[in-house]
Amino acid sequence: MGKFMEAWNNYLLQGIIDTSYMVGLSTLFAVAIGFILAIILIITDKNGLRPNKLIYRILDFIINVLRSFPFIILILALLPVTRFIVGKSIGNTAAIVPLTIGTAPFVARVIESSLKEVDKGIIEAAKSFGARDMQILFQVMIKESIPSIIRGITLVIISVIGYSAMAGAIGAKGLGYVAISIGYQRFDDQLILYTVIILVILVQLIQLIGDTLYKKLK
Amino acid sequence: MIKVTKLEKYFSKEHILKSIDLQINEGEIFGLVGSSGAGKSTLLRCLNGLEAYDSGSIEIMGKEVKNLKNKELREFRKDLGMIFQNFSLLERKNVYENIALPLQVWGYKKDQIKMRVEKLLKIVHLEDKVFSRPKELSGGQKQRVAIARALALEPRVLLCDEATSALDPNTTKSILTLLREINENLGITIVIVTHQMEVVKDVCSRAAVLDNGQVAASGKVEDIFLRQPKSLKKLLSEEEILPKEGVNIKLFFPKDYSGDSIITSMARELDMNFSIVWGKLEKFRDDILGSLVINIKDEEKEKVCNYLSKKDIGWEVVIDG
Numbered sequence: 386m387g388k389f390m391e392a393w394n395n396y397l398l399q400g401i402i403d404t405s406y407m408v409g410l411s412t413l414f415a416v417a418i419g420f421i422l423a424i425i426l427i428i429t430d431k432n433g434l435r436p437n438k439l440i441y442r443i444l445d446f447i448i449n450v451l452r453s454f455p456f457i458i459l460i461l462a463l464l465p466v467t468r469f470i471v472g473k474s475i476g477n478t479a480a481i482v483p484l485t486i487g488t489a490p491f492v493a494r495v496i497e498s499s500l501k502e503v504d505k506g507i508i509e510a511a512k513s514f515g516a517r518d519m520q521i522l523f524q525v526m527i528k529e530s531i532p533s534i535i536r537g538i539t540l541v542i543i544s545v546i547g548y549s550a551m552a553g554a555i556g557a558k559g560l561g562y563v564a565i566s567i568g569y570q571r572f573d574d575q576l577i578l579y580t581v582i583i584l585v586i587l588v589q590l591i592q593l594i595g596d597t598l599y600k601k602l603k
Numbered sequence: 604m605i606k607v608t609k610l611e612k613y614f615s616k617e618h619i620l621k622s623i624d625l626q627i628n629e630g631e632i633f634g635l636v637g638s639s640g641a642g643k644s645t646l647l648r649c650l651n652g653l654e655a656y657d658s659g660s661i662e663i664m665g666k667e668v669k670n671l672k673n674k675e676l677r678e679f680r681k682d683l684g685m686i687f688q689n690f691s692l693l694e695r696k697n698v699y700e701n702i703a704l705p706l707q708v709w710g711y712k713k714d715q716i717k718m719r720v721e722k723l724l725k726i727v728h729l730e731d732k733v734f735s736r737p738k739e740l741s742g743g744q745k746q747r748v749a750i751a752r753a754l755a756l757e758p759r760v761l762l763c764d765e766a767t768s769a770l771d772p773n774t775t776k777s778i779l780t781l782l783r784e785i786n787e788n789l790g791i792t793i794v795i796v797t798h799q800m801e802v803v804k805d806v807c808s809r810a811a812v813l814d815n816g817q818v819a820a821s822g823k824v825e826d827i828f829l830r831q832p833k834s835l836k837k838l839l840s841e842e843e844i845l846p847k848e849g850v851n852i853k854l855f856f857p858k859d860y861s862g863d864s865i866i867t868s869m870a871r872e873l874d875m876n877f878s879i880v881w882g883k884l885e886k887f888r889d890d891i892l893g894s895l896v897i898n899i900k901d902e903e904k905e906k907v908c909n910y911l912s913k914k915d916i917g918w919e920v921v922i923d924g
Contacts (some may be wrong), residue, residue, distance in 0.1 A: 506691035514705035515677035
């Protein structure tokens with residue numbers, strides 16, 4: 386127990402804070418961007434409210450390209466962008482840029498598929514009483530798919546936690562860094578075990594919160 | 604009220620509606636029947652502009668539907684409520700919120716909405732379910748909510764797309780009763796699309812049979828059913844099994860005639876025998892109508908035909924096949 390408390394005070398608590406900082410902010414930005422992308426996708430889809438092949442195809446292509454990058458490569462490829470946005474290319478804050486850009490397309494797909502699940506009949510009904518496109522989008526489609534979107538975002542947060550471990554490559558701290566750079570490279574097996582246990586608890590907790598919210602909102 | 608002329612509609616290369624001509628009068632309940640794929644739902648969706656049509660015209664309350672754009676179209680749709688087979692309610696809103704949605708969309712004030720929703724709940728007999736979610740309701744109750752929602756903006760026409768197809772027979776009856784109440788008490792014209800013959804017989808005053816994108820028959824429901832055009836026979840999938848020998852004559856009994864003893868008096872007056880080989884009685888809205896097929900010898904055909912012609916009753920010689 387003494388060993389754990391020592392690890393907790395030296396590395397783990399700070400790791401949790403760093404991870405939460407990176408994951409929290411990048412999820413927030415990624416959801417904001419992804420939401421907008423999803424809305425554009427769903428509106429311009431061939432069965433959407435305002436079909437537009439060109440816009441849909443371009444956006445669809447960009448999202449697929451971004452999603453096919455291995456995350457570690459994306460981090461390196463985005464270094465100049467990161468430097469431009471946050472003024473430096475190393476550290477926790479710098480990691481938020483590639484995390485956001487890497488996650489936003491994923492969020493876009495998750496929310497797009499949630500919005501697509503909305504029963505076509507409900508949309509038709511809304512049209513039949515003369516709702517405007519924006520009203521259909523916000524008061525019907527998004528309103529109906531909130532539980533499903535929440536479930537999607539839960540999935541997103543958990544995968545961002547995974548990604549954030551790789552952000553150690555550009556000097557970001559966090560639990561991933563603790564496990565790799567301190568635990569693994571200093572042959573401290575116990576520290577690795579502690580980090581893994583904390584990550585397991587963290588993921589379980591997030592899933593639990595997500596599931597509870599889903600049930601409550603459904 | 605609704606006038607459809609020479610309406611044509613294609614889905615890519617498929618010809619869905621072929622030169623449809625229809626006239627639906629104010630205040631009536633009009634049925635559109637046909638088997639699945641006959642184009643009846645597509646036709647209904649053309650009426651409120653959910654589907655576009657390629658040529659021909661749909662004129663509703665003096666407006667040509669295809670000329671309506673954006674705001675005009677949305678305003679126009681206020682006059683045409685619509686209900687669906689799968690109810691199409693918002694699962695995350697309760698009964699009150701579902702009914703209130705069209706009113707919110709059109710910017711009604713909170714207290715106006717409250718008054719209107721309460722009135723609508725009374726019309727559809729669901730005052731005790733105000734705060735229930737759709738998933739807590741039965742199919743029939745869900746359709747009542749959908750009807751209330753469709754009536755929220757005080758439309759002049761109610762379009763029903765297979766509105767009873769997902770319901771059991773008793774629930775269907777109660778929904779049809781409600782539709783008739785609405786038609787009679789509020790004077791709303793109702794267009795019902797269905798493949799269920801009982802529905803048409805129960806509530807419609809006039810109907811059109813759609814077959815393969817064409818109007819196969821249209822007119823008064825009792826006429827259509829008694830005279831049964833081929834397309835309808837196909838739909839009813841019932842066949843009359845008639846003797847091959849002699850002549851089969853089908854008699855139609857209109858509502859003011861069913862009581863009279865035409866068969867027995869004919870037998871007496873012409874002093875002949877014939878066998879009754881097929882017949883049925885059916886209820887249409889509030890009337891009972893029937894048809895009867897008699898079989899006679901070839902040589903008696905003329906006598907019988909002359910007699911029937913004098914009697915002012917509908918009849919026809921049934922041709923085999």
